[in-house]
Amino acid sequence: MALNIELLRSSFKAVSHKAERLIERFYEILFERYPDVQPLFATARMEEQRKMLLRSIALIVRKVDDTEYLVPYLQGLGKTHVAYGTKPEHYDAVGECLIAALSETAGELWTKEMEETWVEAYGVIKTTMIEGANY
Numbered sequence: 001m002a003l004n005i006e007l008l009r010s011s012f013k014a015v016s017h018k019a020e021r022l023i024e025r026f027y028e029i030l031f032e033r034y035p036d037v038q039p040l041f042a043t044a045r046m047e048e049q050r051k052m053l054l055r056s057i058a059l060i061v062r063k064v065d066d067t068e069y070l071v072p073y074l075q076g077l078g079k080t081h082v083a084y085g086t087k088p089e090h091y092d093a094v095g096e097c098l099i100a101a102l103s104e105t106a107g108e109l110w111t112k113e114m115e116e117t118w119v120e121a122y123g124v125i126k127t128t129m130i131e132g133a134n135y
């Protein structure tokens with residue numbers, strides 16, 4: 001089935017007024033569930049990092065139907081992540097925690113269809129970033 005782009009966008013829009021909370025919760029959940037990942041961010045300026053992640057996710061959602069733009073963007077991002085110490089297995093942890101943070105932030109607005117749409121979209125993001133990383 002094709003990715004439900006409308007639902008991806010509308011669900012992200014539904015949390016946009018709480019975007020800072022979303023990203024804050026994402027890192028809290030990630031470091032709580034996967035403490036081994038935290039050292040990768042040891043030298044990161046987390047304030048800046050939260051902003052960059054948010055901007056990046058917003059860009060991906062905006063450009064999700066523009067393959068020509070998105071594929072090289074995600075491949076490049078995957079490549080830079082190798083230097084950050086990111087391993088292929090980290091991608092599932094990040095996806096799980098990102099979707100958990102989205103669901104928590106959206107609250108009762110969150111639906112099973114939204115969950116499925118994000119799982120599907122993240123799968124494509126992950127595959128493309130890992131492809132660019134060339135492990």
Ligand code: HEM
Nearest residue numbers: 037040041043044045052053056080084086090091094125
């Ligand atoms: C949807 C997937 C992801 C997106 C959109 C994303 C986005 C970003 C962005 C935009 C940056 C800022 C620097 C740059 O542009 O290269 C960054 C940095 C970083 N990301 Fe990700 N990332 C993702 C997945 C991951 C995963 C799976 C890990 C592994 C735990 C990770 C760990 C890091 C680290 C360690 C940094 C550098 C922090 C620093 O020291 O400044 N990211 N990420």
